[in-house]
Amino acid sequence: MLKYFARRILMLIPVILGVAFIVFFLLYITPGDPARIILGDQATEESVLQLREEMGLNDPFFVRFGKYAYNLVVNQDVGKSYVTKRPVWDEIMTVFPATLKLAGSSILLALLIGIPIGIISAIKQYSIFDNVTMLFALIGISMPVFWLGLLLILLFSVKLGWLPSSGYTTLNAMILPAVALGAQSIAIITRMTRSSMLEVIRMDYIRMARSKGQDENKVVFKHALGNALIPIITIAGLQFGRLLGGAVLTESIFSIPGIGRLMVESIKMRDFPVVQGGVLFVAISFSLVNLLVDLLYAYVDPRIKSQYK
């Protein structure tokens, strides 16, 4: 198990270098001169040229990438922001707590609501409850977050005045963004739980369990849910990974300074080191969440555990 874990961590290195190269290349071919954008549109030409030289922007592509990759691998240094002159790592760590809070509360909401509803829908397939929840799930998946977010603000902040429309530091302030961002995940997890449960619940061993007079709760939660969990974990992991990458629309609507907004602002400013560092950070987080999901498989299913050598 430990060996498996170590191997997976080592495999991150080529992923990091690959991602770094792609981002570096994309930024390189993007039009727009960082020096000019940083200095402002009224800056003098002399200042712009001077700054370009200082930033090393006049070097050829491979020299620049080589320097970057060397610093990344050897010194674990992702550089300093062009704009604030702060280390990129500090810039990311300033906004990451907000993103983590948002992603964490959304996924928690999705699991706490999605799984139970999915189970009930599966057990009572084609009942009114099932039809209604599936309709809501469809709406949840289709509804864009910027629209849902504004509707929630209108209702709960403007009309009722119950919850603040922006911020992220208090529990109250987190409710609306978590619901807006989590709506899609709730819907996806509900549907996944339902279909996964439906598949399992028709298996022979469930009929067997029931026929031997097993308590229905035990049949559902032990025999059925236990075996239906793998796809749910997979989809929840993917959702969480996606949310960690920042949710720029939700962050903008609710004024939450998260990774999504940092990256968009940095792209606009052509703050290359922050964009590169941010994408790397998101890629690594995503990989780590995937690894965590794989490890969870082992806990849930002994057959998989036996394969982790």
Added chain:
Amino acid sequence: MRKKISIFLVGVLLLVTALTGCSSAKPEAASGAESTNGSEAASGAETTPAAPAKDTLIVATGYDAKSLDPHATNDVASSNIMEQIYDTLVVLNSSNEVVGSLAEKFEVIDELTYKFYLKKGVKFHNGEELKAADVAYTFKRATSPIGGSIAHIVGDIDPEGLEIVDDYTIIVRIKTPNSAFLPSLTHKGGGVILNEKAVEAAGDAYAMNPVGTGPFKFESWAKGDQIVLTRFDEYYGEKPSFSKMVIRAIPEATNRTIELESGGVDIAYDIATNDITRIEENKDLKIIRKMANSTTYFAFNTLKAPFDDIKVRQAIEYAIDTETIVQAVWRGVGAPAVGPVPPNIKYFNNALGKPTYDVEKAKALLVEAGYPDGFTAKIWTNDKKARIDMCTIIQNQLAEIGIKTEIQVLEWGAYLEGIKNGDHEMFMVGWSTQTPDPDMSLYGPFHSSQKGKNNFSYYDNPKVDALLEEGRKLADSKERQAIYEELQTIIREEAPWIVMENSETVVGVRSNIEGFDPSPFGYHVLYNVTIK
């Protein structure tokens, strides 16, 4: 199996609590801000009237500052914070005249030499006293490569010509005669005075640890979220009536209005046109408006045919109904522009009148220019909604005189690069006059030496060049006024730009806030506001 499930669920719970737990262990700055934010936002609405005199002013802006090192940036959001923290040697009084601020008085010795007498006993936020050496250090730094963002504002200062006479007297020399020099020192950013010791001690971290002489000192900055300032009790001037200022970045205009309505903020900048009536109808709120010093213009790359022909440019000016466009797009905010100098800047030539809309005359001019059937061309704009809307109407109006156009919307970075390289044909962009002198409105966009730098229409007229150079040299006088009025007339006549719109600052404030007066430069004084 049940055990497995519970392990899984417990795992999820642990993960999430760990995650949310992490965020409470944020740096002190953020958690200090947290309490303000939380309590104000949650309780503002119902407690404001009953609570004892409020001691914190909360302001919502659209953007977070980029840097609080005045030499490292030149953006309105940062200047807005610097306005509260820093002071300049001179300021503008209410009749737009330059008067002393940190400088008790100043003398113009000759056209290249200025002498400033500093006020005594002025303290920086770190306890140091303001000395002439700080002024020399500041201007030396501003004119070094560090000050690239503000070189167009104070780049005239000769770093070799700074002469410290004594602790409170300094002589500043400029490289070429320029009567716009003194007004440029009022720029919050370019003209502010730093403390040598503070800057040197902080190094790269200075951008987030600013030290000034202003009425408020920097306390904390939760990036992308809010900046907290506290009253500086040793301030040399009149002390603010409240002790704490929180400036929150709320990017969505609708949200700024909602926060203002619910009492979460006291002042909200940049109110969306849609929300103005709603605020005006609310008895707890009021709207304050002021014309700003920025001009949106529609222009041509005059190097490319057919836009090298004055007649074609004039035809297009006649074909565009600016008044209707501005009304349709801005719905009563801002005003159709008259010329390249905004109305709040001196020597604004109001006699020019708005551009005339006359389709027949436009058609006739096109025939004269040799394009009876029109031509096809591209219109460039960046992704600002209002600009795209204006371009779309222009597209339709140009179609009436046979000019078929395609609108290309470019992201800002790509757009700047494109117009800098001269890849454009027709384009829409804005220019703000950042110091209170018409030189700032005209020299950059129209002098031939600025082609591709700030002169994006690549306009080249020796007479205009000569007048611009002359205008810089003259002291304020009837003669100087005549030069700038003539410049505005020539530019309107030759139409390298078609001026479209002068923007307007629209700020929403709660009715218990008094004394707020927005500045046409976009960064507003907040420290002299009173909270009733």
